[in-house]
Amino acid sequence: MVQETLMIITLVSIWLSLCMSIVTLSGATDFWLAHSTKRVTITPLSRYPMITIVVPAHNEEVVIAQTTRAILDMNYPADRVELLLFADIRRSSSPNGSSTARSGTSSRSVGFPARTSSSSVSLSRGSGAGATGS
Amino acid sequence: MTEDTDISFKIMQSGKLIALAYNSEAFQQEPERLHDYYFQRLRWAKGNYQVVIHNFRHLFDHSNWRVKLETFYYSCTFFWFNAAIVLSDIIFLANVGTLIARLFNPGLAIPFTFGESNILIMQILLLNWLLMIILYVLQISIAMATQFGQATTGQIWLALASYFTYSQLFIVVSIHAVCSVCLDSLLGRNGNVWVKTKRFND
Numbered sequence: 336m337v338q339e340t341l342m343i344i345t346l347v348s349i350w351l352s353l354c355m356s357i358v359t360l361s362g363a364t365d366f367w368l369a370h371s372t373k374r375v376t377i378t379p380l381s382r383y384p385m386i387t388i389v390v391p392a393h394n395e396e397v398v399i400a401q402t403t404r405a406i407l408d409m410n411y412p413a414d415r416v417e418l419l420l421f422a423d424i425r426r427s428s429s430p431n432g433s434s435t436a437r438s439g440t441s442s443r444s445v446g447f448p449a450r451t452s453s454s455s456v457s458l459s460r461g462s463g464a465g466a467t468g469s
Numbered sequence: 470m471t472e473d474t475d476i477s478f479k480i481m482q483s484g485k486l487i488a489l490a491y492n493s494e495a496f497q498q499e500p501e502r503l504h505d506y507y508f509q510r511l512r513w514a515k516g517n518y519q520v521v522i523h524n525f526r527h528l529f530d531h532s533n534w535r536v537k538l539e540t541f542y543y544s545c546t547f548f549w550f551n552a553a554i555v556l557s558d559i560i561f562l563a564n565v566g567t568l569i570a571r572l573f574n575p576g577l578a579i580p581f582t583f584g585e586s587n588i589l590i591m592q593i594l595l596l597n598w599l600l601m602i603i604l605y606v607l608q609i610s611i612a613m614a615t616q617f618g619q620a621t622t623g624q625i626w627l628a629l630a631s632y633f634t635y636s637q638l639f640i641v642v643s644i645h646a647v648c649s650v651c652l653d654s655l656l657g658r659n660g661n662v663w664v665k666t667k668r669f670n671d
Contacts, residue, residue: 338581342560346594348553353604355545362609366491367615375492397668398498405496 383415392420470659471516478524481535501669507642509666513647521547522650551643558640625651 388406390397399420407413480487500506523545527536528544560581571577606665609628613619652658 339583341556341582342583345556345560347551348549349557349601352546352550353601355542355550356604358562360604360611364611371615372490394665395668397670401480456514 363456377410383412385415385417386411387417389419389421392422395422471520472510474517474520475523478520478536478539481539482533484533497666498665502667505667507638510642511645512647512666514642515649516545518550518646518650529661551640551647554640555644562623563644600634602629605636 390402390406395402399422401420403420406418407415407416408443414454477487513544521540524536525544528540563580564582567577569580580586606625606628607629610620610625613624613628614626
């Protein structure tokens with residue numbers, strides 16, 4: 336009897352979870368069918384505010400150059416983007432990844448914040464960054 | 470530890486909406502070793518459990534209804550449905566174990582059954598399982614169909630194979646995460662130790 340009750344509870348629970356996934360799946364399909372045929376046109380914005388992107392880059396030296404490039408290749412004027420890479424307490428002392436990113440994106444504003452004390456972080460802004468992000 | 474989930478809940482709680490950029494594309498680097506992958510997903514699972522536990526009280530107060538709905542959905546999936554899957558796995562393994570043991574000792578009775586002679590219910594349950602697997606493959610196929618060049622025959626077979634491998638790994642991940650979250654609070658440990666996912670060069 337205990338076994339049968341346990342089996343019934345398990346079965347009903349799993350059926351309910353299946354109902355839930357069918358609901359989300361049909362919702363997603365319905366949304367996609369309605370939106371996949373829409374042609375998306377990107378109209379220029381009336382103004383491009385300065386935006387700041389913060390990337391936690393702890394021990395990311397292997398991929399940080401790629402990440403930086405991808406962020407700056409976004410559909411937003413690169414000179415209106417301020418990119419801050421935070422690489423705190425790096426495992427290796429050689430700044431290999433950082434220098435690659437720096438040389439690859441010299442004209443863009445990439446900040447390399449330096450850690451000054453254990454509690455505060457000072458942000459050194461790149462050359463292209465004029466105004467602070469709103 | 471899953472700051473993205475956490476911030477979504479905070480935004481919803483403040484009454485703001487989150488816009489969906491359905492046409493945006495995102496890429497991420499997946500860990501290339503099982504060990505790294507396991508600990509990344511374990512961190513995500515733990516983080517999601519922490520967010521759900523943290524927001525659970527909002528089910529019963531005057532919170533934003535979106536927070537309630539999302540908490541309800543996550544609670545069902547993470548606690549109730551996960552428990553049901555673990556239970557059904559235990560039932561399945563107990564029965565398979567008994568069937569194997571019966572080869573040596575024919576007197577053993579199968580522990581979980583609605584009557585061993587009940588062929589009809591067995592057929593219904595087997596069909597049920599088959600439909601579940603089809604639903605799983607359908608979910609992945611639909612996701613692949615939204616991306617150009619992804620829905621190939623090979624990929625769909627991979628999706629089927631992942632039911633028996635990848636998905637089973639996630640049962641282990643979720644049990645590990647629940648145990649870890651429980652032990653953290655029992656022992657007063659700091660559960661927010663970030664396991665950094667190893668990155669790979671192409």
